[in-house]
Amino acid sequence: MESSYANVETWLRGYLADLLNIPNTEISPTMPFENFGLDSAAMVALTSDLSKWVGRELKSDLLFLYPDIQSVARFLGEAQLKPVI
Amino acid sequence: MTDTIEDLVGLVEAQASERSGEVAYVHLERGELANERLTYAELDRRARSFAAFLQERVDPGSRVLLVFPNDIGFLIAFFGCQYAGMIAVPVAPPRSRHAFARLCHIARAAGAEIILTPLTLRAELERRFAVDAQPEGLTWIIADDVPEGLEHGWRRPRPAGDDIAVLQFTSGSTGNPKGVSVTHRNILHNCGLLRSACGTSPDLKLVAWLPNFHDWGLVGCLIFPLFVGRPSYFFDPADFLYRPMRWLQAISKFRGTVACAPNFAYDMCRRSVSEDQLAGLDLSCLEMAMVGAEPVRKDMIETFSATFAPFGFRKEAFFPCFGLAESTLIVSGSSRMTPPLYARIDRIEAERRRAIVVDETKEGRDLVGCGSPLLDQRAMIVDPDTTKPCPPLEIGEIWVAGASVAKGYWGAPDLSEEIFGASPATAPGERWLRTGDLGFMWKDALFVCGRLKDVIIKGGVNYFAEDIEYTVARSHAWLRANSCAAFSVDAQGAERLVVVQEIDFGRKGDMASVIGAIQAAVAKEHEVMADAIAVIKPGTLEKTGSGKLRRQLTKSLFLAEQLSTLAMWKCW
Numbered sequence: 278m279e280s281s282y283a284n285v286e287t288w289l290r291g292y293l294a295d296l297l298n299i300p301n302t303e304i305s306p307t308m309p310f311e312n313f314g315l316d317s318a319a320m321v322a323l324t325s326d327l328s329k330w331v332g333r334e335l336k337s338d339l340l341f342l343y344p345d346i347q348s349v350a351r352f353l354g355e356a357q358l359k360p361v362i
Numbered sequence: 363m364t365d366t367i368e369d370l371v372g373l374v375e376a377q378a379s380e381r382s383g384e385v386a387y388v389h390l391e392r393g394e395l396a397n398e399r400l401t402y403a404e405l406d407r408r409a410r411s412f413a414a415f416l417q418e419r420v421d422p423g424s425r426v427l428l429v430f431p432n433d434i435g436f437l438i439a440f441f442g443c444q445y446a447g448m449i450a451v452p453v454a455p456p457r458s459r460h461a462f463a464r465l466c467h468i469a470r471a472a473g474a475e476i477i478l479t480p481l482t483l484r485a486e487l488e489r490r491f492a493v494d495a496q497p498e499g500l501t502w503i504i505a506d507d508v509p510e511g512l513e514h515g516w517r518r519p520r521p522a523g524d525d526i527a528v529l530q531f532t533s534g535s536t537g538n539p540k541g542v543s544v545t546h547r548n549i550l551h552n553c554g555l556l557r558s559a560c561g562t563s564p565d566l567k568l569v570a571w572l573p574n575f576h577d578w579g580l581v582g583c584l585i586f587p588l589f590v591g592r593p594s595y596f597f598d599p600a601d602f603l604y605r606p607m608r609w610l611q612a613i614s615k616f617r618g619t620v621a622c623a624p625n626f627a628y629d630m631c632r633r634s635v636s637e638d639q640l641a642g643l644d645l646s647c648l649e650m651a652m653v654g655a656e657p658v659r660k661d662m663i664e665t666f667s668a669t670f671a672p673f674g675f676r677k678e679a680f681f682p683c684f685g686l687a688e689s690t691l692i693v694s695g696s697s698r699m700t701p702p703l704y705a706r707i708d709r710i711e712a713e714r715r716r717a718i719v720v721d722e723t724k725e726g727r728d729l730v731g732c733g734s735p736l737l738d739q740r741a742m743i744v745d746p747d748t749t750k751p752c753p754p755l756e757i758g759e760i761w762v763a764g765a766s767v768a769k770g771y772w773g774a775p776d777l778s779e780e781i782f783g784a785s786p787a788t789a790p791g792e793r794w795l796r797t798g799d800l801g802f803m804w805k806d807a808l809f810v811c812g813r814l815k816d817v818i819i820k821g822g823v824n825y826f827a828e829d830i831e832y833t834v835a836r837s838h839a840w841l842r843a844n845s846c847a848a849f850s851v852d853a854q855g856a857e858r859l860v861v862v863q864e865i866d867f868g869r870k871g872d873m874a875s876v877i878g879a880i881q882a883a884v885a886k887e888h889e890v891m892a893d894a895i896a897v898i899k900p901g902t903l904e905k906t907g908s909g910k911l912r913r914q915l916t917k918s919l920f921l922a923e924q925l926s927t928l929a930m931w932k933c934w
Contacts, residue, residue, distance in 0.1 A: 296867045296868050319900075325604050337604035
C-alpha cells in the first residue's frame with residue numbers, strides 16, 4: 278500500500294471512526310490522538326495495525342513523536358522512499 | 363561476594379573488578395536485535411563520568427528525575443546518580459496528559475532539583491511543558507549532552523547502607539503521589555531474596571521489558587541481574603505492547619531462563635499469537651516465569667501453559683509471587699519448578715472473611731498461591747480492625763516485616779508511621795508494614811484476595827471488588843478486558859453495589875443486552891444484585907500510570923455524573 282499523505286490520513290480517519298463509533302467528519306487531523314480517549318496501550322496497538330497496513334515496521338513510539346493524524350501522515354508520506362528505522 | 367557490599371556503588375565496583383569485560387546488559391532494539399551491550403567495566407567507568415558531571419552541579423542527596431525509555435542510557439544515568447550520591451526518581455515518559463500531570467506532581471512531591479532525559483524525549487516533554495506550567499526550580503539535563511571522559515573528576519561519595527537510593531513512586535492517586543524511600547540496603551536485601559528464589563545457575567539469564575520506573579522493572583530486571591553477575595536482556599514496554607510475542611521470541615532466541623511480568627502480559631501473548639510467530643519457538647529454556655504485581659489467575663496459567671506446551675513451555679515454570687514497592691519488591695514466592703498451588707474458596711464464606719477451600723466440583727473463587735515469605739522476610743495475617751493476628755484460614759490484612767521494608771514515604775512522616783510502623787495488638791513494640799492487601803495462608807502459601815479499601819460491604823457481607831470486576835469483564839464479548847470498576851456508594855439510605863465497565867473499541871448496538879448479561883453474571887457468581895451498571899466509552903476508565911484501576915476516583919466521577927456513559931441502569 279502506498280503510504281502517501283492522503284492515503285495515511287484517510288486510513289487513520291477511518292480507523293479512528295471505526296474504533297470510536299463516531300462519524301469520519303468528526304475526526305480532525307490536527308486533534309491529538311489522546312484527545313480521542315486513546316491510552317498509551319491503544320496508541321501502540323494503533324501503531325501496530327498501521328504498520329501492517331503500510332507493510333513495514335514502524336517504531337512503537339511513533340505516535341508519541343507524531344501525536345496527531347496530520348503529523349504522522351506527513352511523516353509517513355515523506356518517509357515513503359526512506360527506511361523508517 | 364555480594365554479601366559484604368553496603369551500597370549500589372560498591373556492587374557495581376565489585377562486579378567490574380570480578381567480571382570486568384563480561385556483558386552485564388543487552389538492550390534489545392524493538393525487542394528483537396541485540397545491538398547494544400554494556401560490560402561491567404563500561405558501566406563502572408561511564409557511571410563515574412556521569413556522576414562527576416552531576417557532582418559539579420548539585421549537592422549529594424538531591425533528587426534527580428529520570429525520564430527514560432528502557433535503554434542503556436537509563437542505566438548510565440541511574441548508576442551515575444548512585445555514584446554521585448544523589449537520589450534517583452525514575453518516572454514514566456509522559457505519553458499522555460495524565461502521565462504528564464503525574465510527572466509534575468512527582469517533581470514537586472520529591473522536591474526534585476534536576477530532570478534528566480534523553481534527546482529522543484525532549485521534543486515530547488517540551489511540547490507538554492509549553493502547555494502546562496513547569497514545576498519551579500527544575501534544571502534540565504539532556505543525557506546525550508553529558509560528555510564522557512570526566513571520570514577522573516569523580517569523588518566517591520560515602521553512602522551508608524541506610525541512605526536513600528531511590529524514590530519509588532507508587533500508583534497512589536495522581537494528585538497525591540507517594541514516593542517510597544528505598545535505601546541501598548533495602549535493594550541489596552531484596553536482591554538476596556530474589557537470588558534465593560531464582561538460584562545462581564551460571565546460565566541464569568533474564569529477558570524482560572518491565573518499565574524502569576516500576577519496582578519490578580528497576581530492582582527485579584535491572585539491579586538483580588547485576589547483583590548475581592548474570593546478563594539482563596531487556597527492552598522497552600512499548601515494544602512489548604506493539605507486538606507481545608516479541609518477548610517470548612526473545613526468550614527463545616537468547617535462551618532466557620527467567621521471565622517476569624504481571625498476569626495480563628502472559629494473557630496478551632496468548633491472545634495475540636499467530637501461527638508464523640510460533641514457528642521455531644522453543645521455550646524449553648525457561649525455568650521461571652515469575653508472575654505477580656496484580657492478581658494471578660488460574661485460567662491464565664492453564665491456558666498459557668496449554669498454548670505454549672507444544673513449544674517447550676513447562677507449567678511448573680510459573681512462579682507466582684507477591685510483593686510491593688513498600689517492601690522494595692518481592693516478599694513471597696513459590697518454589698522453583700513445582701506445579702502452581704490452587705485454592706478454590708467458597709464465595710459466601712469468603713464474604714464473611716473465612717477461607718474455606720472446596721473441591722473442584724463445587725462453585726467458588728479460584729486463587730493462586732504466592733508461596734511463603736523468602737529467607738528472613740516475614741508476613742502475617744492480621745485482623746485489620748482489632749490488629750490481632752488471625753487464626754488459620756481467616757482472611758485478614760497481610761502485614762510484612764524484614765530488612766526489605768523501606769524507610770517510609772518521602773516527606774510524609776505521619777502516613778509513614780501509620781503504614782510502616784504498625785504494631786499488632788499482641789506485640790505492641792514491633793514494627794510491621796501494613797500492605798493494605800487482604801489474604802490468608804494455606805499449605806504454607808500466601809493467597810491474596812484483594813485490596814482492603816476496595817472491599818464492598820453490602821448487607822453485612824464483604825464482596826471483593828476485584829472478584830466482581832473479573833466476573834463482569836467476562837460476562838459479554840463486547841466488554842474490554844481489565845477495564846471494570848466495582849465499588850459501593852451510599853444512596854437513599856442503603857449501600858449500593860455499582861459496576862462501571864468499558865465497552866471494547868469498535869463495538870456498537872444493543873446496550874440493554876450487555877447490561878442484562880452483566881446483571882445475570884454478577885447475580886449467578888456472587889448471589890448479589892448490582893444496583894447500578896454503567897457501560898462507558900473505551901479508554902475512559904481512570905487508571906494510574908502503570909495501568910492500575912482508580913476505583914475511588916471512578917466512584918467520585920460516577921457520583922458527579924461525569925463518566926463517559928453510553929448506557930446506564932440504576933435501581934434507585
